[in-house]
Amino acid sequence: MERKAFMSDMIRTELEDVVGVENVSAQDSERLAYGVDYFWIGRMWADRGNTPPMPDWIVRPASSEEVSRLLTIANYYRLPVQIWGGGSGSQGGALPMAGGVMLDMKRMDRLIEIDEVSRTITAEAGMIFQRLEWFANEKGYSCQHIPSCLTCGTIGGALAHRGIGIMSTRYGKIDDQCLSMEVVLPNGEIIYTLPVPKHAAGPDLNQIFIGSEGTLGVITKATFKLFEQPETRQFRAFLFPDMHSGFMAGRDIMQKLKPSILRFFDEAETMSIIRSILGFEKQGCFMNLALEGIGRIVDIEMELVLDICRRWGGEDLGSEYGEKWYKNRITFFYPGHIMDIPQMFGTMDTVATYQNIEEIYWAMKHAVEDNFPGVRFIAHCSHWYEWGTMIYDRFIMDHPPQDPEEAIRLHNQIWNAGVRAAMAHGGVINDHHGIGLKLGRLMKEQYGPAMQVMQGLKKSLDPNGIMNPYKLGL
Amino acid sequence: MFTEKAKKHADACRFCWMCRHLCPVQLATGKETNTPRAKGLLVSMFNRGLPMDEGAARIMYECLLCGACTDDCVTGFEPPLFIREARMKAVAEGVAPAYATKLIDTLVETGNLYGAKEVRAHLDGVPETGDTLVWLGATARYSTPEVADALLSILKKAGVDFAVLKDEPPSGGALGDLTGYIEDVRVQARQAAEAIARTGARRLIVLDSYDAALFLHEYRDWGVTLPETVTATAFVDGLIREGKLTPRKEALTVTYHDGSRLARDLDEHRPARDILAAMGCAVVEMFQNRRLARCCGSAVMGRALPQLHARIARGRWEDAQRTGANVLVAACPQSTEALAATVPQGYTYQDLFVMLDGRV
Known part of the structure; x- marks a missing residue:
């Protein structure tokens, strides 16, 4: 439906009535800031001097009740609604491709409760995740959700795209760490998931809602697990002769133990990124891991890790490289270290069982390198499970087309x-x-x-299709 | 009109999200445009043909230039560099916000942001020439004179002979924050250095940490020569160490706010804490302390955008409140101006020099 004449101003008045005049903007220079997230196409588009996709209005709610009222208005006028946390998503999930309302959630950044008895922390979803972690740290705990975008994204963003941190192998993905949520449905109803560890209530x-990418509602509050800080964290690095031996060693480790970090790099990444950041020169497949918790237990676990890696031909590189990697874990993502325009690049991370994972690695590598001249493929595995692992596959093209x-x-x-x-070999999108x-x-x-x-x-929750159009294939 | 360096930094920052969690303005407003990344994106667009309008210019003025983003950057990119140049462009193109233009006029007319003609610090009987010159800075002279008075009283009690300029010229810091480092700022810097030289001082004690950082960094870059320059905190700490001052110890639990210029630009963290320890104070650190400290405001922001300034200061108070201490101490007049105006119920703000003066 087209809005004619002063209709936009009429709508703006209603939005302002909810959040206050100062928290609604239709100013061009503000709208531009919401048209570029971490998605390569959006970045390239802006870099080449094109106008990014822009919302019609930026609206900054301060409470769930305000979000509720805004969604009611948006539904009445059939306005597209996008939700912006940190804007650091790599999939274009927050881009306002249909215009409409951009809900910038960052005013909703209050810490609500730290329950030291249950060991949980609750906050509004617009809080940058690093700040939630700092609140936990102030009390001597950690959420142990430590992604490379820890300082960039919000709680809501991490939940909406089903994120993961570098400690996930021991502490879980965001969907394991989140205990309960408050969600505003597209019709404005505020609902709560059950605030208990597990249940059989359907x-x-x-x-x-975790992973729904703003297509089913707006996550406004969330409660997470808190973990005691580990008494010790011990690193160890290994060099494997090939991908197969590393995968099998990883599987055997996961069958017996719970490392917090387990990262395994293919030869191409070992010889490029690992070499440049860690100064590691040998050829092969680099693995670093961390075991943590109670010192006496970790000592025994490390003995088992050494046994397993030795059995699969892994060369013990000691603790130094792992410590160095940990110290530099975020360095990889700063300008000058990470891929950037004018390169074309993307991370095609997938996950599968141990039965399929190696085949997937080779299939993806061939699909990319054999069909697209000038495109490199590098990969590492950074999140492991008892019965499978993921691969963080990346492609890089140094000289993409200018057009x-x-x-x-x-x-x-x-x-x-x-x-x-x-997908053809048992992996996922x-x-x-x-x-x-x-x-x-x-x-x-x-x-x-x-x-x-x-x-x-x-269809049931968002019959008018206003929530984050063109996303998630919905 | 951006320098090649500023263009390079903006192009790096436009697609980087890493430091946004540290921006005190973004934390106060929740606005995406109050992130270094958004400002970098806009500057990169200006360099690709987007005209700067008044809205974009306003965005560039919503920044404290506190350097938290720069300090966090592993690769050494500096958002304040292109933000200052964006302000320069805004002024040159006549799109700077009215409050900024008014402040620039006030600075040019009176030499200070406050539009003050008369110094409020008590300088009667203080000589204007001597080996040691105390540079108070505009905030302590016109807005928080109790801080200036306390420092001068402390120095007297320690037996230090010092001079103070009755007509202290502008350092160039405020003008540089409002217009970028244009030639007029360098002119102010040279004039300030000449005024200092005329006093015959061989040592310069600087109370305002913004001016101290400017003197020790930009002045040197610009080839403007000053006598040996030391911060007031470091100097007073030295007096205690040398036994020239012996503070009365009174047990008190406090938390200490590291001013951004002292903590980040000058990497000075110890002297203020040592002074507090010498007074018998136990310091409970805020989580964001030393180089990680969250800026609480600045004199420029206080005059330009007072409501935003107060919100930013309240953000720092929230950090302080979580420590459990109910006394917050800082050691820069501009911090004092921001924090003393926003004290939550049940809490107390203490300027370090005022506190020390009461105990020596």
């Missing part, structure tokens, strides 16, 4: 090839960056008839 509502439209087509072709190779705008087109291929479950939820 499906877990948390898992409906933006040609670049977009090539970018999407590379993604299609890589992700389809993963994504491990921990989400779907967003980038991969929505592949969701039906991933789920087949199961997609109707998500479509049903969408």
